[in-house]
Amino acid sequence: MAKMLSGVTLVTRDGVEVDAGKYLDGKVVGLYFSASWCNPCKAFTPKLKKFYEEIKKRHPEFEVVFVSRDRESNSLVNYYLDQMGAWTYIPFGDPKIQELLTKFEIKTIPAMKIVKPDGKVVINDARTEIQDNMDNMENLYDGWMACYN
Template sequence: MSELLNGVQLLNQDSQVVDGGEHLKGKVVGLYFSASWCPPCRAFTPKLVRFFNEIKKNHPEFEVVFVSRDREDGDLREYFLEHMGEWVAIQFGDPKIQELLAQYEVKTIPSMRIIKPNGDVVVADARTEIQEKGSDPEALWEEWLAFYE
């Protein structure tokens, strides 16, 4: 993922901009496709935050990148800063958003993919896996890593 987002400016929870390649180096990355106007997204985001927080306790190499389908910068920022975890977001209007939607064939949101540094998909439907198996975050993490290697 660090290769795929190298040079892309990502927004962090402190409203600072960081380079995607640098920030994601050595990380296991989940691309989270979501939007503030989407009720299923609003229902899933708190579950993802809880899962993320549990995994981060023992696995600081886990990172989520919010890929927003919001229609305005203010909506993206509000949803990201007020409702999401300590992860990063691709900034509003960045062409990389459309590129990722096409590359990963995202037709509906919320959607989440676990990706290798080169962009290969490890887990195509991480959202469903978190919803169904997320009550045991460590076991699900180990399952993902078995595919990651």
């Protein structure tokens, strides 16, 4: 994703804007498509947060980028700050959001994809895999890495 998102601004948990290309360089990236108005998203987000926090302890190279389907900036930011982990998001209104929705054929949310630096999808339905493997998070991540490398 680093190559594909180069030049795109991401916002960190601290509100700092960073260049996605530099920030994601060398990282294994999960794109998380979600929105504050989506009840299934609100049910899955705490699971993703737990997964992220556990995996980050042993795999600091793992990163999530929130790609919001919210209809206004305040909804995106409040949802992110209230419920999400210490990952990054693409700011509201950035045209890259629509580009990613189209490229990855996102029809429903929540959705999560694990992608390589060039944008190639490695894991198409990471959301279901996380949801179904909360007891085996490390094994799940190891399986992803077998596909990633």
